[in-house]
Amino acid sequence: MSETRYTKSHEWIRIDGDSATVGITAFAADALGDVVYVEVPAAGKALAKGKEAAVVESVKAASEVYSPVSGTVIEGNQALADDPALVNRDAAGDGWFFKLTLADKSELADLLDQAAYDALVAESH
Numbered sequence: 001m002s003e004t005r006y007t008k009s010h011e012w013i014r015i016d017g018d019s020a021t022v023g024i025t026a027f028a029a030d031a032l033g034d035v036v037y038v039e040v041p042a043a044g045k046a047l048a049k050g051k052e053a054a055v056v057e058s059v060k061a062a063s064e065v066y067s068p069v070s071g072t073v074i075e076g077n078q079a080l081a082d083d084p085a086l087v088n089r090d091a092a093g094d095g096w097f098f099k100l101t102l103a104d105k106s107e108l109a110d111l112l113d114q115a116a117y118d119a120l121v122a123e124s125h
Contacts, residue, residue: 002014002015002016003015004114005068005108005111005113006025006111006112006113006114006117006120007066007068007111008112009066010024010027010028010031011023011024011025011065011066011068012024012025012068013069013108013111015102015108018105019074019099019100019101019102020068020069020071020099020100020102021096021098021099022053022065022067022068022096022097022098022099022100023087023092023095023097024065024087024091025091025092025117025121026092027121028091029087029088029091029095030088032056032058032060032061032063032087033058033059033060034058034059034088035058035084035085035087035088036057036058036084036085037055037056037057037084038054038055038056038057038077038080038081038084038087039054039055039056040054040076040077040078040080040081040098041053041054041073041076041098042073042076043073043074043075043076044073045072045073046071046072046073047067047072047073047100048067049067049068049069049070049107050066051067052064052065052066053065053066053073053098054076054097054098056084056097057084065097067100068107069100069102069104069107069108069111070102070104070107071100071102072100072101072103073099073100074100074101075098075099076097076098077095077096077097077098079094080095080097
């Protein structure tokens with residue numbers, strides 16, 4: 001059974017055992033506007049919690065995507081290179097950015113659950 005957690009910088013992480021999938025939330029995708037370019041990390045890249053992992057550019061702005069946890073990239077979503085608008089259409093699904101192996105599951109404790117994330121989004125309106 002997978003579990004989804006969130007960061008205050010609007011990334012989501014879907015945990016499935018010792019691995020996880022990471023993307024940006026629909027709130028972040030809406031704030032960016034039309035996504036025109038995405039750069040995802042390559043397989044094998046080591047990521048540190050809170051550090052830049054990917055880049056997303058829209059017609060409005062360029063933004064970094066930060067890794068919610070430390071780990072090693074299993075796969076970057078190459079579909080985003082061909083169709084960056086997938087992020088706008090399905091931010092929580094096919095618009096994922098990368099998958100990684102978790103280095104330290106205790107880092108998950110710092111992340112927000114759905115209710116805490118919803119409260120964060122409500123405060124920012």
